[in-house]
Amino acid sequence: MSNPLDRIEFVKPADIEGRSFEIITSELGDRQLDPENELVIKRCIHTSADFDYADNLCFSEHAVTKAVEALKNGACIITDTNMVKAGINKRVLAKFGGEVYNFVADPDVAAEAKERGITRSAVSMERGAALGKPLIYAVGNAPTALIRLYEMMEEGTLPTPALIIGVPVGFVNVVESKELILSRDDVPYIVARGRKGGSNVAACICNALLYIASNNERLYM
Amino acid sequence: MSNPLDRIEFVKPADIEGRSFEIITSELGDRQLDPENELVIKRCIHTSADFDYADNLCFSEHAVTKAVEALKNGACIITDTNMVKAGINKRVLAKFGGEVYNFVADPDVAAEAKERGITRSAVSMERGAALGKPLIYAVGNAPTALIRLYEMMEEGTLPTPALIIGVPVGFVNVVESKELILSRDDVPYIVARGRKGGSNVAACICNALLYIASNNERLYM
Numbered sequence: 001m002s003n004p005l006d007r008i009e010f011v012k013p014a015d016i017e018g019r020s021f022e023i024i025t026s027e028l029g030d031r032q033l034d035p036e037n038e039l040v041i042k043r044c045i046h047t048s049a050d051f052d053y054a055d056n057l058c059f060s061e062h063a064v065t066k067a068v069e070a071l072k073n074g075a076c077i078i079t080d081t082n083m084v085k086a087g088i089n090k091r092v093l094a095k096f097g098g099e100v101y102n103f104v105a106d107p108d109v110a111a112e113a114k115e116r117g118i119t120r121s122a123v124s125m126e127r128g129a130a131l132g133k134p135l136i137y138a139v140g141n142a143p144t145a146l147i148r149l150y151e152m153m154e155e156g157t158l159p160t161p162a163l164i165i166g167v168p169v170g171f172v173n174v175v176e177s178k179e180l181i182l183s184r185d186d187v188p189y190i191v192a193r194g195r196k197g198g199s200n201v202a203a204c205i206c207n208a209l210l211y212i213a214s215n216n217e218r219l220y221m
Numbered sequence: 222m223s224n225p226l227d228r229i230e231f232v233k234p235a236d237i238e239g240r241s242f243e244i245i246t247s248e249l250g251d252r253q254l255d256p257e258n259e260l261v262i263k264r265c266i267h268t269s270a271d272f273d274y275a276d277n278l279c280f281s282e283h284a285v286t287k288a289v290e291a292l293k294n295g296a297c298i299i300t301d302t303n304m305v306k307a308g309i310n311k312r313v314l315a316k317f318g319g320e321v322y323n324f325v326a327d328p329d330v331a332a333e334a335k336e337r338g339i340t341r342s343a344v345s346m347e348r349g350a351a352l353g354k355p356l357i358y359a360v361g362n363a364p365t366a367l368i369r370l371y372e373m374m375e376e377g378t379l380p381t382p383a384l385i386i387g388v389p390v391g392f393v394n395v396v397e398s399k400e401l402i403l404s405r406d407d408v409p410y411i412v413a414r415g416r417k418g419g420s421n422v423a424a425c426i427c428n429a430l431l432y433i434a435s436n437n438e439r440l441y442m
Contacts, residue, residue, distance in 0.1 A: 004404055007397045008368060013340045016393050023392040049390045049416035050271070086307035087420065119234045144237075147229060169270045171244040172237050176228045183225055195270035199308065200419045 020046055028054060036064050040190065040208040047204040048196075056193045063163060063188040064209065070134050070162035071213045074098050077136045077206055078128035080121045080145040080168075084138050087203025092210040103127040122148035129158050136209075138165040140202030143177035150180040153187065164189045165205050167197030241267055249275060257285050261411065261429040268425040269417075277414045284384060284409040285430065291355050291383035292434045295319050298357045298427055299349035301342045301366040301389075305359050308424025313431040324348040343369035350379050357430075359386040361423030364398035371401040374408065385410045386426050388418030 011019050024045050033041055037059050044053035067075075074097035079085045085102045093099065103109050103124040113120040121142030128135055129152060139145045146166050152158035166181045166189055168174050178191045190205055232240050245266050254262055258280050265274035288296075295318035300306045306323045314320065324330050324345040334341040342363030349356055350373060360366045367387050373379035387402045387410060389395050399412045411426055 004401055005372070008394050011393055012338070020392040046391065048419060049392065083304055083307045083421070083424070086304045113234070117233065151226070170267065171241040171270065172232055173229050180225055198269060198421045200304070200421050203304070
């Protein structure tokens with residue numbers, strides 16, 4: 001009887017990611033990706049094993065370049081859940097002077113959300129805006145966070161974000177919340193059109209940007 | 222001009238999850254799911270907006286019932302990444318006396334992995350087994366963790382797990398590592414066959430089990 005372990009390909013730990021990107025590139029075949037966005041798209045496929053991200057990711061003009069520049073200048077990241085925060089490479093972010101904020105678990109955020117009948121994620125976005133820092137908003141779960149950001153843009157109360165990452169996942173107002181962001185031509189965004197997204201996708205977009213900022217992207221292509 | 226916000230459906234924060242599950246149930250249509258596994262499958266769809274999970278999730282016989290029983294008796298969970306840990310409802314787990322372990326970031330795990338030329342995730346699984354506690358292994362990223370668990374079963378060094386959640390995602394040895402677990406008839410498992418999975422999926426399977434253990438599942442169906 002053959003040993004099932006024989007089917008395992010031996011790949012050194014340090015080479016696993018590179019081998020993954022080779023497979024992704026090969027399976028994308030003739031598909032041409034905008035070189036500015038290529039690494040972000042491939043990392044989303046890498047993190048999800050879902051080639052839908054080659055089609056559904058929408059980038060405002062030079063969103064990647066602008067966000068990378070902001071990160072190099074010390075921009076911080078605010079997330080809508082702790083899971084997105086957990087997935088971000090905080091060591092690389094700190095190298096540039098940035099840090100990750102997440103206010104969802106703060107008791108006063110919960111209290112305010114309850115009182116106003118809105119979600120904690122929506123209140124968290126306001127807390128982020130009030131920091132008065134250059135910020136990337138990384139939204140992987142809560143469409144209500146994206147909706148609140150849109151409302152604040154309409155009200156004129158949102159300092160211009162360095163980037164909005166709009167990749168909440170799910171079934172209630174997810175598609176619609178992303179279309180709100182896509183309707184703005186005055187804000188840099190990366191949005192996964194449709195229902196798909198998630199904490200992993202939000203975190204991996206942040207990491208892709210951080211690796212580009214580190215000139216480290218060749219390791220991952 | 223119509224206000225784009227008019228397209229947003231008003232749903233109270235507490236009702237968003239219930240409304241999502243209604244949509245999932247409706248889109249599954251006539252599809253019959255095993256009632257024992259239904260909540261787990263629907264939560265995976267909920268967390269990913271990907272109906273592939275209706276097809277790719279494989280359950281060993283009464284894996285859900287066995288894992289729920291173990292959680293009620295205080296079983297702990299070990300994860301292969303910090304992101305899986307971040308996504309687990311630790312409040313509910315603690316109610317039953319359990320906690321979540323993740324050893325990947327421990328400096329001695331990194332040192333040992335480097336010395337042995339294996340991944341930190343693989344070493345972490347050994348650390349988990351050495352705890353001598355009833356354990357659910359939740360693997361959302363590293364096929365090498367699943368492979369190590371299989372090897373330990375072959376060596377006879379793995380105390381029988383309460384459950385193996387095998388949902389790593391990706392391209393290198395991911396499919397093969399899951400097949401190793403699926404080949405065992407002596408261990409309870411929940412495995413997402415194929416390339417898909419992820420931290421979010423691993424965490425949401427843990428949470429589905431916790432909600433069933435809490436008799437709370439009706440809130441989410």
